[in-house]
Amino acid sequence: MQRLGTGIGWRPEIADAVERMPDVDWVEVVSENLCPDHPPESLKRLRARGVTVVPHGVSLGLGGAERPDEGRLTALAERALALGSPLVTEHIAFVRAGGALTASPRLEAGHLLPVPRTRDALDVLCENIRVAQDALPVPLAVENIAALLSWPGEELTEGQFLYELADRTGVRLLIDVANLHTNHVNQGEDPARALAELPLEALAYVHVAGGFERDGVWHDSHAHPVPEPVLGILSDLASRVTPPGVLLERDENFPEPGELERELAAIGKAVELGRTAAVGRTDGVGHPAGIGRTTAGGRPPRATTAPEADEPESATARKAGEPEVIAAGSAVAEATRQRLGLAQTALLSALVAGTPAPEGFDRVRLAVQARALASKRADVVAKIAPELPVILGAGYRPAFLAYAQAHPMSGGYRLDAMEFAASLLSAGEPDDREARRALRAWWLERSGPAPRSHRPATRAARAARRVLLRR
Numbered sequence: 001m002q003r004l005g006t007g008i009g010w011r012p013e014i015a016d017a018v019e020r021m022p023d024v025d026w027v028e029v030v031s032e033n034l035c036p037d038h039p040p041e042s043l044k045r046l047r048a049r050g051v052t053v054v055p056h057g058v059s060l061g062l063g064g065a066e067r068p069d070e071g072r073l074t075a076l077a078e079r080a081l082a083l084g085s086p087l088v089t090e091h092i093a094f095v096r097a098g099g100a101l102t103a104s105p106r107l108e109a110g111h112l113l114p115v116p117r118t119r120d121a122l123d124v125l126c127e128n129i130r131v132a133q134d135a136l137p138v139p140l141a142v143e144n145i146a147a148l149l150s151w152p153g154e155e156l157t158e159g160q161f162l163y164e165l166a167d168r169t170g171v172r173l174l175i176d177v178a179n180l181h182t183n184h185v186n187q188g189e190d191p192a193r194a195l196a197e198l199p200l201e202a203l204a205y206v207h208v209a210g211g212f213e214r215d216g217v218w219h220d221s222h223a224h225p226v227p228e229p230v231l232g233i234l235s236d237l238a239s240r241v242t243p244p245g246v247l248l249e250r251d252e253n254f255p256e257p258g259e260l261e262r263e264l265a266a267i268g269k270a271v272e273l274g275r276t277a278a279v280g281r282t283d284g285v286g287h288p289a290g291i292g293r294t295t296a297g298g299r300p301p302r303a304t305t306a307p308e309a310d311e312p313e314s315a316t317a318r319k320a321g322e323p324e325v326i327a328a329g330s331a332v333a334e335a336t337r338q339r340l341g342l343a344q345t346a347l348l349s350a351l352v353a354g355t356p357a358p359e360g361f362d363r364v365r366l367a368v369q370a371r372a373l374a375s376k377r378a379d380v381v382a383k384i385a386p387e388l389p390v391i392l393g394a395g396y397r398p399a400f401l402a403y404a405q406a407h408p409m410s411g412g413y414r415l416d417a418m419e420f421a422a423s424l425l426s427a428g429e430p431d432d433r434e435a436r437r438a439l440r441a442w443w444l445e446r447s448g449p450a451p452r453s454h455r456p457a458t459r460a461a462r463a464a465r466r467v468l469l470r471r
Helices: 014-019 041-047 069-084 119-135 158-169 177-188 192-197 228-240 257-278 333-350 362-382 389-408 413-426 431-445 456-470
Strands: 005-009 026-030 054-057 088-091 094-099 104-113 140-143 174-177 203-208 213-214 217-219 245-248
Touching: 005 054, 005 257, 014 041, 014 257, 026 245, 026 362, 041 054, 069 088, 069 119, 069 203, 094 333, 094 389, 104 333, 104 362, 119 140, 119 158, 119 192, 119 333, 158 174, 158 192, 177 192, 177 203, 177 217, 177 228, 192 228, 203 228, 217 362, 228 257, 245 257, 333 362, 362 389, 362 413, 389 413, 389 431, 413 431
Parallel strands: 005 026, 005 245, 026 054, 054 088, 088 140, 140 174, 174 203, 203 245
Antiparallel strands: 094 104, 213 217
16 A cells, blocks of 8 residues: 555535645545546546545445445545545445344444444455455545444454454555544543554555544544544554544634644644654563563554555455455355344434434433434434525424434435425424415425336325425
8 A cells, every 4th residue: 555645525615625735645536525527626636636535435324234235335426536546445434224134224323333343244245245256446544433332242342343354354544533432432442452453554545533422422423623632543553554644624614724733733743753662662571662562462563564566456456474364255144144134233223213212322422422413413413405494494404314214224315305304294384374384395496207006006106295295
């Protein structure tokens, strides 16, 4: 993997500012927000001057019970090729559940949810990653996520889980130090232990971001300044390995360009502090850092310098001395996928559909996560369909949250916006006649023609609905 340097998450709101930043070597763009045939002019200009662009996926759901969707993999591959990217990244998470595997309605989380650190989940994740690696034209790196809740009966620590994942698949790791901090506050997990257990030679790059604490829970908001504890974890990581790249994430509440540049400078300083600490560092028993120690299970630690390569290598290519990749032929039993699918469906249903909490989960944390999912859903729908908050005014958010309680998301956010508007109109809302007329016009303009169903009942229901909405 090539050295990336200092980067920042590219977002349309800060595109001009990013172009003017002299010390930005690379940017990361949310894959799902990008059309490969028509990339934004700002990204074209950045690429023209040699700035690397990396697509970062959020919807693949590699930690889900089902095999990766071919269409989503194709889309991710197209973006990597269109941008000339040296790698693509995704998350160790599940984002949907239900469907044919569990004979239950499909549910969408609209957010990244944690995978249980069990052998079953690890087996499924490894196979899903191998499927993705075979479909992508460049190497894949996967990111640890922030969690508001933990699964009961977990068998591995985060570091052990990531170690085995990289060992079995050869996948690269995108380590988010802000997420390690989140899991420290929310789950009591030790970031230093996680770093000590990681296969550091698999490191692709590092994420750094801000958040906030409320009622003892840390929320990874990507909308606040990077706190000192996160910079401290970054320094610890940099004392163990030279990161190939470090990137600042900011998704909302964008500050002035000068503030972003100061945050990038603080990140660079944290890395330098870690490098300084690594010089002559011992582990308390006379060994230089990374030598003479063992990881969980008695394994010796991996190399403490990340690999460099000028050329992208295929995701599944192996070099002499690298760990053996388990053959793709060792397929995960369908029963294993089904067990995982049932567990994930039960959790997601409790979070978005109000069903009883699965046994062993912290109900208070489930309630916090459920509120966070509904709030994020309202925020994203407001971005996807900005006319809705304008039409509904102050009533938008309470109306959407009430709708979300009774209507789990079964598709994407655009469909969610349409179904929310249809739900209001079907109920004769909003009360204000002008607002209702504007909402009806908005819905009709976007509903468009739909293929005619061969089922008479479906055609009759669709016709009746449109008549009702036109009144």
